[in-house]
Amino acid sequence: MARNHGDLRRGILDEARGILLAEGYAQVSMRKIASAVGCTPTSIYLYFESKDALFHALIEEGMERLFEQLAVVAGEEGNPQHRFRRLCRSFLEFGLENPEYYEIMFVVHPDQVARFPSEKYRKARRNLQLFAGVLAEAHGDDDSDPMALASVVWAQLHGAVSLTLSRRLDASLDTASFLDAVVAQSVRVLQSTRS
Amino acid sequence: MARNHGDLRRGILDEARGILLAEGYAQVSMRKIASAVGCTPTSIYLYFESKDALFHALIEEGMERLFEQLAVVAGEEGNPQHRFRRLCRSFLEFGLENPEYYEIMFVVHPDQVARFPSEKYRKARRNLQLFAGVLAEAHGDDDSDPMALASVVWAQLHGAVSLTLSRRLDASLDTASFLDAVVAQSVRVLQSTRS
Amino acid sequence: MARNHGDLRRGILDEARGILLAEGYAQVSMRKIASAVGCTPTSIYLYFESKDALFHALIEEGMERLFEQLAVVAGEEGNPQHRFRRLCRSFLEFGLENPEYYEIMFVVHPDQVARFPSEKYRKARRNLQLFAGVLAEAHGDDDSDPMALASVVWAQLHGAVSLTLSRRLDASLDTASFLDAVVAQSVRVLQSTRS
Amino acid sequence: MARNHGDLRRGILDEARGILLAEGYAQVSMRKIASAVGCTPTSIYLYFESKDALFHALIEEGMERLFEQLAVVAGEEGNPQHRFRRLCRSFLEFGLENPEYYEIMFVVHPDQVARFPSEKYRKARRNLQLFAGVLAEAHGDDDSDPMALASVVWAQLHGAVSLTLSRRLDASLDTASFLDAVVAQSVRVLQSTRS
DNA sequence: CATGAATGAGCTTTCATTCAT
DNA sequence: CATGAATGAAAGCTCATTCAT
Numbered sequence: 059m060a061r062n063h064g065d066l067r068r069g070i071l072d073e074a075r076g077i078l079l080a081e082g083y084a085q086v087s088m089r090k091i092a093s094a095v096g097c098t099p100t101s102i103y104l105y106f107e108s109k110d111a112l113f114h115a116l117i118e119e120g121m122e123r124l125f126e127q128l129a130v131v132a133g134e135e136g137n138p139q140h141r142f143r144r145l146c147r148s149f150l151e152f153g154l155e156n157p158e159y160y161e162i163m164f165v166v167h168p169d170q171v172a173r174f175p176s177e178k179y180r181k182a183r184r185n186l187q188l189f190a191g192v193l194a195e196a197h198g199d200d201d202s203d204p205m206a207l208a209s210v211v212w213a214q215l216h217g218a219v220s221l222t223l224s225r226r227l228d229a230s231l232d233t234a235s236f237l238d239a240v241v242a243q244s245v246r247v248l249q250s251t252r253s
Numbered sequence: 254m255a256r257n258h259g260d261l262r263r264g265i266l267d268e269a270r271g272i273l274l275a276e277g278y279a280q281v282s283m284r285k286i287a288s289a290v291g292c293t294p295t296s297i298y299l300y301f302e303s304k305d306a307l308f309h310a311l312i313e314e315g316m317e318r319l320f321e322q323l324a325v326v327a328g329e330e331g332n333p334q335h336r337f338r339r340l341c342r343s344f345l346e347f348g349l350e351n352p353e354y355y356e357i358m359f360v361v362h363p364d365q366v367a368r369f370p371s372e373k374y375r376k377a378r379r380n381l382q383l384f385a386g387v388l389a390e391a392h393g394d395d396d397s398d399p400m401a402l403a404s405v406v407w408a409q410l411h412g413a414v415s416l417t418l419s420r421r422l423d424a425s426l427d428t429a430s431f432l433d434a435v436v437a438q439s440v441r442v443l444q445s446t447r448s
Numbered sequence: 449m450a451r452n453h454g455d456l457r458r459g460i461l462d463e464a465r466g467i468l469l470a471e472g473y474a475q476v477s478m479r480k481i482a483s484a485v486g487c488t489p490t491s492i493y494l495y496f497e498s499k500d501a502l503f504h505a506l507i508e509e510g511m512e513r514l515f516e517q518l519a520v521v522a523g524e525e526g527n528p529q530h531r532f533r534r535l536c537r538s539f540l541e542f543g544l545e546n547p548e549y550y551e552i553m554f555v556v557h558p559d560q561v562a563r564f565p566s567e568k569y570r571k572a573r574r575n576l577q578l579f580a581g582v583l584a585e586a587h588g589d590d591d592s593d594p595m596a597l598a599s600v601v602w603a604q605l606h607g608a609v610s611l612t613l614s615r616r617l618d619a620s621l622d623t624a625s626f627l628d629a630v631v632a633q634s635v636r637v638l639q640s641t642r643s
Numbered sequence: 644m645a646r647n648h649g650d651l652r653r654g655i656l657d658e659a660r661g662i663l664l665a666e667g668y669a670q671v672s673m674r675k676i677a678s679a680v681g682c683t684p685t686s687i688y689l690y691f692e693s694k695d696a697l698f699h700a701l702i703e704e705g706m707e708r709l710f711e712q713l714a715v716v717a718g719e720e721g722n723p724q725h726r727f728r729r730l731c732r733s734f735l736e737f738g739l740e741n742p743e744y745y746e747i748m749f750v751v752h753p754d755q756v757a758r759f760p761s762e763k764y765r766k767a768r769r770n771l772q773l774f775a776g777v778l779a780e781a782h783g784d785d786d787s788d789p790m791a792l793a794s795v796v797w798a799q800l801h802g803a804v805s806l807t808l809s810r811r812l813d814a815s816l817d818t819a820s821f822l823d824a825v826v827a828q829s830v831r832v833l834q835s836t837r838s
Numbered sequence: 839c840a841t842g843a844a845t846g847a848g849c850t851t852t853c854a855t856t857c858a859t
Numbered sequence: 860c861a862t863g864a865a866t867g868a869a870a871g872c873t874c875a876t877t878c879a880t
Contacts, residue, residue: 066839082364084279088875098841099875109875165360167277168419183423209426210413210434217412218405224363228381231404239405246441261864283850293866294850304850456860472754474669478854488862489854499854555750557667557809573813599816600803600824607802608795614753618771621794629795636831651843673871683845684872694871 067105069095075116078158083166110172113162117174120159121181124152125188132188138196139248145192146215146244150237153219165220186212196248211244262300264290266311273311274353278361305367308357312369315354316376319347320383327383333391334443340387341410341439345432348414360415381407391443406439457495459485464506468548473556503552504564510549511571514542515578522578528586529638535582536605536634540627543609555610576602586638601634652690654680656701663701664743668751695757698747702759705744706766709737710773717773723781724833730777731800731829735822738804750805771797781833796829 073094077086088109092099106112131148134141153160162171163182174182189208197204218240221227227236268289272281283304287294301307326343329336348355357366358377369377384403392399413435416422422431463484467476478499482489496502521538524531543550553572564572579598587594608630611617617626658679662671673694677684691697716733719726738745747756748767759767774793782789803825806812812821 082362084362084365087873089873100842100877101840103876104839161362164421165362165415165419167279167356167360168421182421186423205423206426206431206434209416209422209431210438213412213416213435214409214438215412216416217408217410220360220415221404221408221411224360226359226363227404228378228400231401236401236404239401240408243405243409243438243442246444247438249441249444282848284848295852295867296865298851299864472752474752474755477852479852490856490863491861493855494860551752554811555752555805555809557669557746557750572811576813595813596816596821596824599806599812599821600799600828603802603806603825604799604828605802606806607798607800610750610805611794611798611801614750616749616753617794618768618790621791626791626794629791630798633795633799633828633832636834637828639831639834672869674869685846685874686844688872689843 066095066097066101070097070102070105070112071115071119074112075119075159078116078162079156082158083161113171114174114178116159117163117171118178118181120156120163121178121185123156123159124149124163125181125185127152128185128188132192138192139245142189142192142196142248143241143245145189146211146241149212149215150219150240153215154222157223160219160223164216165223193247207247211247214240214244261290261292261296265292265297265300265307266314269307269311270353273356278356278365308366309369309373311354312357312366313373313376315351315358316373316380318351318354319344319358320376320379322347323380323383327387333387334440337384337387337391337443338436338440340384341406341436342432344407344410345414345435348410349417352418355414355418359411360418388443402442406442409435409439409442456485456487456491460487460492460495460502461505461509464502465509465549468506468552469546472548473551504568506549507553507564508568508571510546510553511568511575513546513549514539514553515571515574517542518575518578522582528582529635532579532582532586532638533631533635535579536601536631539602539605540609540630543605544612547613550609550613554606555613583638597637601637604630604634604637651680651682651686655682655687655690655697656704659697660701660743663746668746668755698751698756699759699763701744702747702756703763703766705741705748706763706770708741708744709734709748710766710769712737713770713773717777723777724830727774727777727781727833728826728830730774731796731826732822734797734800735804735825738800739807742808745804745808749801750808778832792832796832799825799829 070091074086074091077090077094088099088102091112092102102112106115128145128148131141131144134144153164168174186205186208189211190204193207193211194204197207218237222233222236227233265286269281269286272285272289283294283297286307287297297307301310323340323343326336326339329339348359363369381400381403384406385399388402388406389399392402413432417428417431422428460481464476464481467480467484478489478492481502482492492502496505518535518538521531521534524534543554576595576598579601580594583597583601584594587597608627612623612626617623655676659671659676662675662679673684673687676697677687687697691700713730713733716726716729719729738749753759771790771793774796775789778792778796779789782792803822807818807821812818
C-alpha cells in the first residue's frame with residue numbers, strides 16, 4: 059500500500075474507470091472509488107477538486123486514448139479511402155469496447171457532469187480533425203468543408219455506437235452486419251459533391 | 254387547487270418534462286416534480302405507480318407524438334425519395350424541438366430507467382417501420398432488408414440530434430447546414446446496393 | 449360484490465386477520481386490507497374509528513375464540529387435574545395455530561397498539577378465570593389464591609408459546625417434547641401448598 | 644459537540660434504548676435517535692452499518708449484561724437448589740430492571756429485526772447454558788436433558804417478565820408475590836423425573 | 839499527505855388519515 | 860354508504876463535501 063507520489067492519483071483514475079466500466083456512470087461514487095483504491099473519500103479531494111473534475115480527467119484520458127487509437131490508423135500508408143474506412147471501424151470498436159468510457163465522453167448530459175472545460179475541448183476536437191484530415195486527402199478537389207463532412211460521419215458513427223450500447227436497436231438485427239452497413243454508409247460521404 | 258380530473262396527471266407529466274429539459278434526467282426527483290406542479294410527492298403516486306412508470310408514460314407519449322408527426326409525412330403523395338428526405342427532416346425537427354422527450358426516448362441509459370415494458374415497445378418500433386416502409390418503396394426491387402437500412406438511417410439521424418442537443422458539435426459549425434448535410438448523407442443510403 | 453349491511457365490517461375483520469396471519473403484524477396496512485376486501489381505505493373508517501380500533505376488535509375476537517376453545521375443555525366431565533392438563537394443552541395449541549392472532553393478543557407492545565380499552569379487558573380476564581376455576585376444583589382445600597396460581601400457569605404457557613413463535617428456542621430442541629415438558633411442569637403447580 | 648472518540652457510539656446505543664423503552668420498538672427511528680443524541684442521522688451510519696446492526700449491537704450488549712449478572716449467581720458457593728432459585732430471581736430482576744434490553748433481546752419479533760447473526764448467537768445461548776449447568780448439578784443422576792429443562796424454566800420466567808412488562812397481568816395481582824410464586828413454581832422443575 | 843468525524847441535502851416510497859362530494 | 864383526491868409526516872439510507880487535526 060506504500061505508494062509513491064502520484065500513484066494515488068493514478069489509482070483513483072483507474073478505479074473510477076473500473077467502476078464506471080463495471081457498474082455504469084450512475085453507480086460511481088466517491089465512497090466507492092475511495093474504498094476500491096484503499097483510501098478515504100477525503101483523500102480524493104487532494105487530487106481532484108470535485109467529482110466533476112475527476113470525471114473531466116477521465117474524459118480527457120478517454121479522448122487521448124481514442125486519439126492514439128485513431129492516429130495509428132490515420133497514419134498508416136495506402137489508399138486514403140481505405141484508411142477512412144478503417145478509421146470508421148476503429149471509432150466503432152472503441153465505442154463498443156469501452157462502453158462506459160464512451161458514455162461519459164459522448165453521451166452523458168453536460169448538465170449532469172459539469173461542462174467540459176473549453177481548454178480541454180481541443181483534445182476532443184483533435185479526434186474529429188483526424189477524420190477531417192483523411193477525408194480531405196480522400197476527397198481531392200472539393201469545395202466542401204472537411205470538418206463539416208467529418209461531423210456528419212461522426213454523427214453517423216456516434217448514433218450507431220450509442221444505439222447499440224443502449225440496446226435500442228431492434229433485437230432481430232444482427233449487430234455485426236449493422237455495423238458493416240454503417241461503415242459502408244459512412245464511406246458514401248465521399249460522394250458528397252460529385253452529383 | 255381547483256383542478257379538473259386528469260389535470261394533475263397532465264401537470265405532473267409536463268413538469269417532469271420541464272425539469273428533465275432544464276436539469277437533466279438525473280436531477281428529476283419526485284419532490285421536484287411535486288413542488289413544481291404544486292402538490293405533494295405523495296399525490297404523484299395516485300397517478301403513477303412509480304418514478305419509472307411516470308417516465309414510461311413520458312416515453313410512450315413521446316413515441317406517439319413522433320409517430321403522428323412522421324406519419325403525416327410518410328402518408329404524403331409523391332416521389333418516395335422526396336418523402337424519405339422529408340421524413341429525415343421531420344425526425345431531426347422533432348428531436349431538436351422536443352429535447353426533453355428526445356432525451357428520455359432515445360438517450361437516457363436503460364440502466365437508469367427500468368426497461369420500457371415490451372407491450373409498449375411496439376409503439377417505439379412503429380417509428381422505425383415508417384422509415385423502413387418509405388425506404389422499401391423508394392428502393393425498388395432489392396435484396397437488402399429495409400429495417401436494416403432504416404436502422405442505419407436512424408443511427409445517422411439520432412447521432413446528429415444527440416450531438417446537437419448535447420452541444421458537442423464544433424462551435425464553428427453552422428447548425429443548419431450541418432443538418433442539411435446530414436439529410437443529404439441519409440438519402441445516400443438509397444444507393445446502397447446499386448454499386 | 450353486493451354486500452348486505454354489516455358484511456363489509458365482517459369482511460374487513462376477516463381480511464385484516466388474513467393479512468395478519470399471512471404477513472405479520474407489521475405488514476398490515478389500511479391500504480392492504482381495503483384492497484383485499486375490495487373497498488377503499490376510506491370505507492374502513494366507516495366501520496372502525498382508526499387502525500387501533502380495528503385491531504382492538506380483532507383482539508376482542510381473538511379473546512372470544514380462545515374463550516370458546518378453552519370453555520369446551522373446561523366444561524368437560526371428569527377429573528379436574530385431567531381437565532387442567534387439557535386446558536394447558538388447548539392454550540398452547542391456540543397460540544401455535546394462530547400465531548399472529550396470538551401476537552396481537554399477547555405480545556405486541558401496548559404502546560404500539562393503543563391500550564386495549566378496559567371495558568373489553570374483561571373478556572381477556574375470562575380466559576384466566578377459566579384456568580382459575582379448574583385449578584380451584586383440582587386443588588381442593590387450600591388457602592392459595594386461584595387467580596394467582598392461574599397467572600403463574602399462564603406465564604408458563606405464554607412463555608412457551610411466545611418463545612416458540614419467535615423461534616428463540618434452541619434449534620436442537622424437539623418442539624413436541626418441549627411442549628410436553630411445559631404441560632408437565634404446569635401441572636406441578638397443583639402441588640403448590642402441599643410441601 | 645466536543646466528544647471523545649467512542650462517546651457518540653455509546654450515546655447512540657443509549658438513546659436508542661431510551662426511545663425503545665419510552666415508545667416501543669416500532670417507534671425507534673434513525674432520525675429520532677439522532678436528534679436525541681444530538682447528531683445527524685447520517686452520523687449514526689459511521690458507527691453502525693444499518694438500523695439492524697444497531698439493534699444487534701444492543702442485543703449483544705444485553706446478552707452480555709445478563710450473562711455477567713447470572714454468572715455471578717451461578718458461580719456462588721452452596722446448595723445448587725438454592726443457587727438455582729437465585730438464578731431464577733436474577734433473571735426476573737434483569738428483565739424488570741432493563742425492560743428496553745429485554746424487549747429487543749426476547750420480545751421483538753424476528754421479522755422486524757433481521758435475524759441475530761449466528762456468530763453472536765452463541766452469546767445468547769450461554770445464558771441458557773448457565774441455567775442448564777446449575778440444573779444438572781442440582782438434579783443429580785437423571786436421564787432428562789438439562790437444556791430441555793432449562794428451556795422450560797426459561798419459558799416460565801420469560802412469560803412472567805413479558806406479561807409483567809406489557810402490563811397484561813391482572814391489576815389486582817401483587818407483583819412481588821406473583822414473582823415469588825413464579826420462582827417457587829420454577830424450582831419445582833427439579834422434581835421432574837422423581838415421581 | 840492523509841484521515842476520521844461529521845454534515846446537510848437529498849432520495850423514493852409508504853403510512854394513517856381527512857374531507858368534500 | 861361509499862368514494863376519489865389529497866395530505867403531512869415519516870421512514871431508511873446515500874451522496875458529495877468540509878474541516879480540524
